[in-house]
Amino acid sequence: MNELLYIVEDSLTGLLTGGIYALMAVGMVLVFKATRVVNFAHGTIMMVGTYFFFSFSLLVQQLGLSFWVSVPLALLSTGLLGMFLERVLMRPLLGQSVFSMIMVTVALISVLEGLTILIWTSDAQYPPGLFSLQISFIWEAAVNMQLFWGFVIALSLFVLISIVLFLTRIGVALRATASDQATAYSMGINVPGVFGMTWMVAAMTGCLAGILLAPLNSLTPSLGHLGLSVLAVIILGGLDSLLGTLIAALLIGWLEAMTGHFLGGDYREVMPYIVVLLIIVIRPYGLFGSKEVERI
Amino acid sequence: MHIGNARSSYQADEVIWKRPAHKGAMLLIILSLLILPFWIGPYHLMLMSQLGIFVIAIAGLNILTGYTGLISLGQGAFMGIGAYTTAVLATGYGFPPWATFPLSIIITALIGIGFGLPSLRVRGLYLTIATLAANVIIVFAIRKLEWLTNGDRGINIEPAVLFGVSIESELEKYFVIAPLALLFVLFSQNLFRTKIGRAFIAIREQDYSAEIMGINLIRYKLTAFAIGSAYAGAAGSLWAYFFTALTPNQFNLSQSILFLAALIIGGMGTTLGPLFGAVFVILVPETLRAIAGLITPYYPLALQATAPITEIIYGLLIIGFLIFEPMGLSAIWARIWRYIDRWPFTR
Numbered sequence: 001m002n003e004l005l006y007i008v009e010d011s012l013t014g015l016l017t018g019g020i021y022a023l024m025a026v027g028m029v030l031v032f033k034a035t036r037v038v039n040f041a042h043g044t045i046m047m048v049g050t051y052f053f054f055s056f057s058l059l060v061q062q063l064g065l066s067f068w069v070s071v072p073l074a075l076l077s078t079g080l081l082g083m084f085l086e087r088v089l090m091r092p093l094l095g096q097s098v099f100s101m102i103m104v105t106v107a108l109i110s111v112l113e114g115l116t117i118l119i120w121t122s123d124a125q126y127p128p129g130l131f132s133l134q135i136s137f138i139w140e141a142a143v144n145m146q147l148f149w150g151f152v153i154a155l156s157l158f159v160l161i162s163i164v165l166f167l168t169r170i171g172v173a174l175r176a177t178a179s180d181q182a183t184a185y186s187m188g189i190n191v192p193g194v195f196g197m198t199w200m201v202a203a204m205t206g207c208l209a210g211i212l213l214a215p216l217n218s219l220t221p222s223l224g225h226l227g228l229s230v231l232a233v234i235i236l237g238g239l240d241s242l243l244g245t246l247i248a249a250l251l252i253g254w255l256e257a258m259t260g261h262f263l264g265g266d267y268r269e270v271m272p273y274i275v276v277l278l279i280i281v282i283r284p285y286g287l288f289g290s291k292e293v294e295r296i
Numbered sequence: 297m298h299i300g301n302a303r304s305s306y307q308a309d310e311v312i313w314k315r316p317a318h319k320g321a322m323l324l325i326i327l328s329l330l331i332l333p334f335w336i337g338p339y340h341l342m343l344m345s346q347l348g349i350f351v352i353a354i355a356g357l358n359i360l361t362g363y364t365g366l367i368s369l370g371q372g373a374f375m376g377i378g379a380y381t382t383a384v385l386a387t388g389y390g391f392p393p394w395a396t397f398p399l400s401i402i403i404t405a406l407i408g409i410g411f412g413l414p415s416l417r418v419r420g421l422y423l424t425i426a427t428l429a430a431n432v433i434i435v436f437a438i439r440k441l442e443w444l445t446n447g448d449r450g451i452n453i454e455p456a457v458l459f460g461v462s463i464e465s466e467l468e469k470y471f472v473i474a475p476l477a478l479l480f481v482l483f484s485q486n487l488f489r490t491k492i493g494r495a496f497i498a499i500r501e502q503d504y505s506a507e508i509m510g511i512n513l514i515r516y517k518l519t520a521f522a523i524g525s526a527y528a529g530a531a532g533s534l535w536a537y538f539f540t541a542l543t544p545n546q547f548n549l550s551q552s553i554l555f556l557a558a559l560i561i562g563g564m565g566t567t568l569g570p571l572f573g574a575v576f577v578i579l580v581p582e583t584l585r586a587i588a589g590l591i592t593p594y595y596p597l598a599l600q601a602t603a604p605i606t607e608i609i610y611g612l613l614i615i616g617f618l619i620f621e622p623m624g625l626s627a628i629w630a631r632i633w634r635y636i637d638r639w640p641f642t643r
Contacts, residue, residue, distance in 0.1 A: 038421055092619050093554045098420060099367060103560060106369075106553060107618075111611035196442035228432075228549075231425055270436040271427035277414070280426045284418045 010261045012143055018253020020153035021295045022158055023209040024226070025233040025245045027202030030161070033178040033240050034198040035090065037101040041108035042206055043227010045085070048112055049078035050214045050223060051120050051208025054127040067128055071211065074192055082203025083196050090199070091192065109224065116221045129215030150212035157205065162242050174198065178240070232272035235279050236286050244288025310489045315637070326478075333470050337511065341466040344539055347574050348470075348477035349531050353485045354558050354570035356527020361556070362564035364490055364520040365486065365500030366415050370427035371555045373434035375527045376547025378404045378532025380438055383451040383542050388444075393456040393537065400533035401526045406526020407434075415517050431549050438544045450543035453536055461535065480527060483568045487523070496520055500565070559615045563626025572625040576613070581606045 028042045039045075054068035056077075085108065093101050131149045165171035176184040177194045185191050206227075214223065225246040233252050237244035252272055280288060303309045313319040333341055357371045381400040385391040391399070411434075414426040440446050445451065456463045456472070463469055495516045498506035536542060543591040554577060562573025581627050584606055588598040617624055 038425070068596060089615060089619075096622075100622060102367075102424060103556070104618055107557070107611040109611070110550075110553070110607040111615070114607035114611065117604035118601060118608075132605050201530035204562075228428065231428070235422075266342060266436075266440070270433060273432040273436075276429040277426055277433065279419055280414050280422050284422055 007144055007258075007261060010257045013147065014254040014257025015250050016143070016147045016151040016253070017257070018250035019154040020147075020209050020212055021230055021233050021253050022246050022249035023154035023212070024208050024230045025206055025237070025249055026158055026161055026242065028227075028230065028234050029240065029245050030174070030198045030232070031202045031243060034174055034196055035101075036098060037090070037105065038231070038234070038239075039202070040102065040105040040228070040231075041085075041112060041224075042105075043108045043230065044112045044224035045078065045082060045203050046206035046210040046227060047219075047221060047224035048081065048116060049074060049203065050127065050210030050219055051116060051125075053207065053211045054120075054125050054214075054219060057128050071130070074211065075207055078207035079200040082199040082201075085203075086196050086199035090195065094192075095113045113221050113224060122221050124218035124220050127211070127214050127219050130211065144216070146212070146215060149285075153212065154209065157208070158242075158246060161201070161205070165242065170197070193233065195287070224293040229269070229272040232276045233281075235276050238286030238288040241286070241288035244286060248287060300485065301567070315633070316438065317633075317636075326396040327439060329474055329478075335466055338466040341470050345466065345470045345473045347578050348473040349534050349538060350555075350558065350574035350578065351477045351570050352480045353528050353531035354562070354574055355481055356524040356531070356564075357555050357559050358564065359484055359487065359496070359527065359568050360520050360524030362559060362566070363493065363500060364496040364517070364524075365503075366412075366517065366520060367424045367523065367556075368422065368427040369424055369549065369552045369556065370411065370431040370434070371524070372547045372549065372551030372553075373402055373431040373549070374408055374528035375532040375535060376544065377407055377434060377525075378529030379412075379536040379542055379547070380445055380451070380532075381413045381529070382533040382536040384444055385458075385535070387451060387453050393458055397530070397533045399506055401529040404529025404532065405526040408521045408528070409518050412518050412521030412525075415521065416514055427436060428552075431552050433508050435544050435548050436545070443447065445544070446568055448543055448544060452541050455540065456537045469538055476530070476534065480530065481567065481571065484527075492519060497565075505605065532604050554610065557610050561617050561624055561628075563624030566624075566626035568629060569626045572629070576625070577610070580609055580613075584609070 024042070024046060027046075028039055031037060031039045034074055037252070053074035056073045057067050060067055060070045089104050089108065093104060129146050129291050131146045139176065165174060173184070173189045173194050174197075176187065176189055181191060184194075210223065213226075215240075233249045234245060236252065237246075237248035252275065255275065256268050256271055259271040313322075333344070336344075353371060353375050356374075357368060360366050360368050360371075377438065378400040381403045382396040385396045385399060386393070411427065411430040415423050418426065439447055441447075458472065461468065463472055488497065495506065495511045498509065498511055499513065499516055499520075503513060506516075532547075535546075539546075558573030558577040559569060560573070561576050562571065563569035584602045585599070588602045591598045621627060
């Protein structure tokens with residue numbers, strides 16, 4: 001075993017985690033594209049979804065069913081939660097300043113986290129992993145299989161969403177809404193419907209990311225804070241570019257792993273924020289984002 | 297909605313006491329702030345002092361976010377810088393309070409300017425994220441600079457000694473903090489009667505137009521950051537002497553969110569907003585704790601549930617105010633006065 005192998009191993013783990021970050025980020029990007037709101041509570045919704053999964057897995061176990069049943073149940077309920085939040089909190093603020101909408105999502109963090117602690121307490125829970133936590137070897141580098149399959153699922157979902165976005169009617173509706181709300185409305189596109197749908201899809205993808213991620217560690221209400229470090233991903237990717245998000249997610253995942261390797265675990269947590277600050281100062285529109293033309 | 301506020305001169309616009317009743321109310325409040333402390337117990341005095349510190353920090357945020365329109369999620373961390381500057385200077389180097397207080401203000405203002413630099417390139421959403429990142433990074437730095445700040449173990453600092461008196465009892469602390477809080481609020485009120493304050497408001501309304509009208513954006517945006525952070529530094533310095541035990545966790549993101557919440561609840565861009573907001577965010581957990589105390593005999597877990605319920609209520613309050621009363625309690629306050637003014641011709 002030599003140092004280089006460790007680095008390769010950590011890089012692989014980082015890239016695989018980055019894939020799951022991409023899955024988390026894609027929800028935020030979709031919501032931003034459609035509604036121009038960055039959902040700060042995305043990570044918190046993901047956390048709640050993972051708790052849904054945890055509860056359903058216990059319930060399903062008692063009923064004697066395969067625990068795979070709990071996955072669609074959790075996805076569905078989280079999707080409904082997303083839709084509900086959009087309808088109740090975001091819809092009344094349509095047309096108001098973006099600041100109000102952002103602050104509502106910030107406030108949502110407290111509300112959802114408080115509710116989670118009330119319902120599930122803040123003790124760590126251990127939801128079942130979808131795949132065995134065993135280690136396999138790719139050439140000589142050890143890779144966690146849960147992470148590997150998570151990466152594969154995340155990536156294929158990412159591709160699926162891209163296909164939907166660019167090749168289907170729903171995707172066209174979303175892109176039309178993104179480029180000009182008023183015109184989209186007048187062309188007969190159901191804009192509020194698009195909003196509700198993006199929030200639902202975002203919540204579902206977030207929930208899936210949480211399900212894939214939680215077994216690697218443990219599940220606590222602070223899992224939601226991961227959503228804030230994923231802000232680094234979407235800012236680096238340029239907020240509205242899917243390809244940019246994917247590349248940024250892999251990059252951030254890898255950078256995190258490397259900071260963890262060379263500087264220790266503490267620095268890993270703060271690294272995304274340093275990246276964010278640098279990007280905002282140097283290149284606010286990210287790697288692939290569209291430069292917004294500001295009008296007076 | 298401002299109706300019937302037509303003013304024909306700058307003097308009329310600059311007036312602080314718009315009605316004689318205002319002046320009377322203010323006198324009454326100051327009088328009660330002087331007399332009340334001798335009546336209430338140490339616990340309520342402690343709350344009052346905490347209120348004073350919160351008011352200073354939120355007033356600073358108000359200058360930055362409410363008046364200049366630069367949304368900051370970093371006020372908590374800036375307060376941390378002020379608190380740690382005071383703690384390190386006082387315990388490590390034996391500086392007296394009259395030196396640590398201004399030094400904390402200056403150092404926090406300088407660091408505030410540093411983190412305000414992104415505001416020159418980005419606005420709105422990006423700035424919010426930048427200040428959020430700044431908050432996390434600052435708290436992390438405080439935690440990591442162990443040789444200076446003692447890391448997660450925190451610092452304990454000695455009580456301040458002013459004019460030979462050791463400020464230890466709650467009453468003494470109150471009489472240091474309350475006048476300072478009043479002074480800082482007064483400063484922020486007067487700031488917006490000056491050229492600088494008016495420039496801030498112009499930047500909030502539309503920064504391009506402000507620049508076209510001859511306002512130097514770079515200078516004024518950074519000034520806003522400096523003043524806002526200076527307030528945070530002052531609040532932090534008082535916080536250090538007031539709580540005496542500091543840990544980095546006291547200044548994390550939730551503290552910043554709490555300040556912003558208080559500002560929204562109180563009313564952005566108004567002098568009284570920070571005051572209303574601070575009263576509100578301090579009263580909510582206290583009320584809940586009192587209720588929990590009442591129902592504990594019947595439901596023993598009640599006290600445990602207060603912390604998450606407080607969180608939920610803060611969140612719901614922000615959402616509720618943003619949706620139904622975006623200008624906060626100040627707007628309600630103004631409406632009450634308008635009603636009294638025009639009685640009996642009010643609807």
